[in-house]
Amino acid sequence: MARALDAGASGLLPCRLPLPFETMAGHFPDVLEPVPAAFAARDSRIVRMAFAVLDGIAAAVERAIRRYGKDRVAIVLGTSTGGIFDTEAALEAHASAGALPERWSLEKTHAFHAMLDAVQLRTGARGPAYVLSTACSSSGKVLGSARRILAAGLADAVLTGGIDTLCQMTLRGFKSLEILSSRACRPFSAGRDGLSLGEGGAFLLLEREGEGPARLLGVGETSDAHHMSHPHPEGRGAKAAMIEALRQAGLPAEAVDHVNAHGTGTPANDLVEARAIAEVIGPQVAVASTKGYTGHLLGAAGATEAVLAILAMEQGRIPASLGAAPLDPGITIDVCLMPRQRACRVVLSNSFAFGGSNVSVLLGRAS
Amino acid sequence: MTGVGLWASGYPDTAAWTRGTPDSSVGTPAAELIPAALRRRASTLTRIVAEATQAARAESGVDLGRCAMVLGSAFGEISAMVEMIGSFREDEGMPSPTRFHNSVHNTPVAFASIATGNQGFVTAIAAGDETAAMALCEAVGVSAERGGEVLLVLADETLPPPLGTQRPYASGAVALILSNDSARSSRARLGPPRRGAAPPIPLPAAFAAHPCAGGFALVAALESGRWGPVPLGSREEGWVVDLEPVTSP
Numbered sequence: 001m002a003r004a005l006d007a008g009a010s011g012l013l014p015c016r017l018p019l020p021f022e023t024m025a026g027h028f029p030d031v032l033e034p035v036p037a038a039f040a041a042r043d044s045r046i047v048r049m050a051f052a053v054l055d056g057i058a059a060a061v062e063r064a065i066r067r068y069g070k071d072r073v074a075i076v077l078g079t080s081t082g083g084i085f086d087t088e089a090a091l092e093a094h095a096s097a098g099a100l101p102e103r104w105s106l107e108k109t110h111a112f113h114a115m116l117d118a119v120q121l122r123t124g125a126r127g128p129a130y131v132l133s134t135a136c137s138s139s140g141k142v143l144g145s146a147r148r149i150l151a152a153g154l155a156d157a158v159l160t161g162g163i164d165t166l167c168q169m170t171l172r173g174f175k176s177l178e179i180l181s182s183r184a185c186r187p188f189s190a191g192r193d194g195l196s197l198g199e200g201g202a203f204l205l206l207e208r209e210g211e212g213p214a215r216l217l218g219v220g221e222t223s224d225a226h227h228m229s230h231p232h233p234e235g236r237g238a239k240a241a242m243i244e245a246l247r248q249a250g251l252p253a254e255a256v257d258h259v260n261a262h263g264t265g266t267p268a269n270d271l272v273e274a275r276a277i278a279e280v281i282g283p284q285v286a287v288a289s290t291k292g293y294t295g296h297l298l299g300a301a302g303a304t305e306a307v308l309a310i311l312a313m314e315q316g317r318i319p320a321s322l323g324a325a326p327l328d329p330g331i332t333i334d335v336c337l338m339p340r341q342r343a344c345r346v347v348l349s350n351s352f353a354f355g356g357s358n359v360s361v362l363l364g365r366a367s
Numbered sequence: 368m369t370g371v372g373l374w375a376s377g378y379p380d381t382a383a384w385t386r387g388t389p390d391s392s393v394g395t396p397a398a399e400l401i402p403a404a405l406r407r408r409a410s411t412l413t414r415i416v417a418e419a420t421q422a423a424r425a426e427s428g429v430d431l432g433r434c435a436m437v438l439g440s441a442f443g444e445i446s447a448m449v450e451m452i453g454s455f456r457e458d459e460g461m462p463s464p465t466r467f468h469n470s471v472h473n474t475p476v477a478f479a480s481i482a483t484g485n486q487g488f489v490t491a492i493a494a495g496d497e498t499a500a501m502a503l504c505e506a507v508g509v510s511a512e513r514g515g516e517v518l519l520v521l522a523d524e525t526l527p528p529p530l531g532t533q534r535p536y537a538s539g540a541v542a543l544i545l546s547n548d549s550a551r552s553s554r555a556r557l558g559p560p561r562r563g564a565a566p567p568i569p570l571p572a573a574f575a576a577h578p579c580a581g582g583f584a585l586v587a588a589l590e591s592g593r594w595g596p597v598p599l600g601s602r603e604e605g606w607v608v609d610l611e612p613v614t615s616p
Contacts (some may be wrong), residue, residue: 020459020460026431071562080472087452091449091453094529098493105533106526107534110530112443112493112495113441113495113496114494128500128560129494130494130504130505132490132492132505133472134471134473135445135471145490148505148509148511148512149508154504168452169451169462169467171468172461172467173451173462173467173468174466175461176461176464177468178469221445221490222487223485223486223489224486225480225481225483225485226481227481228474228477229464240486353473353478354474355474356477356481357473357489
């Protein structure tokens with residue numbers, strides 16, 4: 001991922017799912033291995049994907065379980081549609097053959113807790129465990145939940161993150177809303193005409209103290225109270241989320257070096273978000289949307305983009321906001337058209353969702 | 368706990384549910400919390416969440432525009448999802464845009480947020496048969512972090528065909544208004560959720576199998592004055608919560 005960001009290489013390709021229209025999408029980059037035999041009853045695309053991403057953090061989770069005990073390690077995962085990829089196939093089979101496939105199960109394939117139970121069994125963590133699902137803000141908000149679980153003493157470490165798969169429901173749904181581009185999405189560009197979807201995710205392990213690369217400084221969580229799918233025209237909830245994250249951290253807006261924007265590439269979102277960032281953080285902050293690389297990962301976007309924001313801090317390099325040139329003249333924030341070498345100490349990651357759900361995650365460099 | 372609301376399919380009110388006297392004339396709830404223009408498009412789940420919330424508000428007097436909202440639901444807007452996938456086989460294979468954006472897990476609390484002008488904290492979680500316990504964990508954390516009152520709603524609608532045969536249960540929702548201000552805890556006090564054992568609380572069969580059975584167990588215990596640990600899930604050595612009477616200072 002870091003190499004792709006450096007190279008400005010998009011992962012968006014013509015969508016491989018059968019659809020009655022054309023679009024580009026970010027597909028999980030590796031062949032998804034079947035789950036181990038012990039998990040055969042829980043095999044699904046989302047669990048395969050979760051296990052593949054989990055491999056990258058398994059050693060840290062094992063260390064946390066050894067240090068704190070299995071009952072003191074919690075799990076909070078974000079997803080928008082969970083096991084729906086397999087459920088769509090199961091319902092299609094039911095429509096044509098009159099029966100659901102034997103290998104499909106409501107509890108072990110479809111439900112949000114199917115993924116949750118699989119991750120619990122795989123890691124051995126036995127603390128509080130739940131899925132948070134607020135559409136596209138889900139895995140930004142899990143960081144707020146993890147923060148609260150630690151503060152309330154319900155656990156000593158929290159495995160958190162988000163996973164979502166491509167599926168017919170979201171691809172057709174966004175097309176139906178007339179905000180799905182047929183091309184690779186171009187957030188903040190004058191030529192933007194909608195979003196591209198992607199699949200994948202990220203996991204993070206949170207502890208009260210430790211050697212990790214970043215500190216979670218604040219998580220602003222607000223609502224627009226306006227409309228199910230249209231952002232508030234003045235970005236009311238988006239601004240309030242950024243302000244709340246700064247207030248929790250006790251930091252002024254000037255401390256923010258970089259914003260990983262929600263930046264979906266829809267005309268309405270990008271304009272409203274840019275105005276909100278200019279008003280709360282200031283027009284000088286370096287802004288990038290990474291959705292031109294990955295597509296919109298929906299319930300997995302918040303965690304993935306938090307990791308990409310941490311990467312910008314670690315590497316001192318803000319990625320180019322892929323596809324942003326030529327910039328929309330109505331957008332007056334500093335969108336990075338090229339990668340920038342810049343030491344970042346504090347970064348902000350925004351995610352906004354259906355239902356007017358907003359989250360702003362403020363992260364600081366550990367050192 | 369400053370207010371409790373319950374909507375249970377087939378029962379006119381909490382008292383009838385507690386007595387176990389169903390009424391076959393009870394239909395879809397009015398859901399008057401939600402403005403009429405929004406209500407037309409509201410699912411059963413969204414309506415029963417609104418109805419239970421309205422009842423809890425009536426008891427507690429809470430300003431729903433200013434309290435945090437936590438929804439616990441194992442399967443969320445599953446009927447909307449099944450209907451939408453079915454629509455892919457019709458006409459041009461495209462779903463209704465409204466049906467799509469109303470199919471997300473947070474739809475019931477998003478409607479409540481829009482209806483009450485609540486611009487604050489709203490979330491939606493799921494944890495299978497431990498949904499009630501985990502939603503209570505989230506509510507405890509939110510209350511400690513933000514103070515004020517928290518609306519905790521535990522709700523699932525009956526599974527639609529062809530999924531219903533896998534797990535039959537009745538639509539139902541429980542709403543609790545929680546406050547960490549002990550002076551406002553007029554109804555009962557809840558401890559933090561903890562792992563442990565608790566004697567089972569008998570529930571009507573259609574609610575014993577409900578994914579949020581722990582929420583219904585809590586209401587049954589409260590209504591019958593059965594203080595002590597209440598089981599919040601179905602697992603042995605699972606999550607329990609201590610229910611205590613309010614005592615005068």
